Amino acid sequence: MNTDILEPQAVCSPITSSAIFIVATLNAGTEAAQTVKDWCGDVAGLVRSVGKRVPTGNLTCICGFSSNAWDRLFGHPRPASLHGFREFGGEGRHAPATPGDLLLHIRADQMDLCFELATQIMAVLGDAVTVVDEVQGFRYFDMRSIIGFVDGTENPVGRKAVNFTIVGDEDPGFSGGSYVLVQKYLHNMTAWNGLSVEAQERVIGRTKLSDIELDDAVKPSNSHSALTTITNADGEEVKILRDNMPFGRPGAGEFGTFFIGYARSPEPIEQMLENMFVGKPPGNYDKLLDFSTAVTGSLYFVPSADLLEELADR
Template sequence: MPNDIPEPQAVCNSLTRSAIFIVATLNPGLENASTVRALCGDIDALVRAVGTRAPTGELSCVCGFGSDSWDTLFGAPRPANLHTFREFGEGKRRAIGTPGDLLLHIRADHMDLCFELAAQLMARLGDAVSVVDEVQGFRYFDLRDVLGFVDGTENPRGREAADFTAIGDQDPAFGGGSYVMVQKYLHDMAGWDSLSVEAQERIIGRKKLSDVELAEGVKPSSSHSSLTTIEKDGQEVKILRHNMAFGRPGAGEFGTYFIGYASSPEPIEQMLENMFVGRPPGNYDRLLDYSRAVTGGLFFVPSASLLEALADRNPQLSSNESAR
């Protein structure tokens, strides 16, 4: 990453064993918007205060904002590619958009750290927001999802991860920021487990045990790995996934929380179109016969320095000054 790009939030931090994902909507009222802005300047301090109790716990928090709340919270300018979640597909096979103005992606190697930080953050937010979704995720064995396959194999690493996730010259006012998309998928485990391992492998496009990609002559064009591989100008465009397993066995709930970071929403949206509509149309991701998206949201993640500066960006005050 070029030296003149601001330091990102903890987007590229290593995968951890635990995570909490909180999506909330902003409640009406100038005071509530002020409360959310004030938190922007304090998140880093709260992470340090909680994380100091377990220095090796890898605690972090990434904060993002949805399109519908940006103008109310921060006014102009706004990130160039921030918009509401684009829906894809139809009927039972549909990527749906759900409400979300604020995303908190909390990670650590121990759930107690995630829990404590989440409690501190929500105490600060109070009645300013309404939580619409909260998921406690966990690492499942050797980075597998509950379907039994390794998740995130093609993640970029090191400098490449920063290159694919950090905004640069394409939107200089928001350099060092990222876009993040989240979806909660629920799995039909009875249907999935009724398939042979070979059938599952053809749907995913990889070997279940070894995680080796199936040969081109064997891997169907409708496989998950085929449809989520995106190329532009002959080069593969990658996203950074921090997916986590979640569930409630007693309630029969088994799921994957998809969270993907990129420097633009475009590659993730192309993946969703390929999955839910098909490439070509009709050649959809057969994993969707066993997995259903029940949430969907797109958020902008400011750089670390911009996040802190947003605490002082009051669009109401700016409007009053402009009127004088």
């Protein structure tokens, strides 16, 4: 694979302690479309301007476009595997598709950096877009999700992270790009905390304190870790890169996880969702869904940093 042709966006950057996720729809009219296209050439400069104020803050912004937005803004050619979010579901469980044309994944080690960059970006986009979801995420203790288990343990690192997340020669016009799928989950913490630690561990498939995966002999086949482990036809594991963030409003009783997964193709993430929501085999669904409800879902293509800038003139 040759990924030296185009520079990726900051997909494989280190996980930070803060993030803002903004999902927006593109408003009608040629003027709105042109504003977004012009912004494609400006966003890297905005990140540099804000990030320079705190050089150690690790500020980045990843920009993704939905299938519909790509067609409207940029036309052909288009990324080979870009399509609308595919819904999955079984009895009492549903992964819904919800509106979203533009995804902004802003992250840094300080929330003020994320906040400032989001403010500057939205000032430029103005009434060209309508924000349909905005989540401020935070790192929870030692990389734990809101339900108390460490999140992202099996993320690939280094060269493996690049190989699993960055498009290569299979779609040469879009090398250096990536696919990203996002969902917002809300958790029933009263019911979850009513389980014993041992019961929670069987749901997740890992120990809670030490974050060690349960032995296959005792790990249930409907545990979260069992159903989200994907292998290819050769028996090799196919990984994705997760940068999930907890969020919540304790006063409103809202406790959630913003799931965000990057991959070289949407296929492995979609297979995970099918395993979780439909079951493997069907009916053997992810028991975590007895306590967690997906309320949003959308899929985007993240062009390379070089292509993002070029798209302003397409």
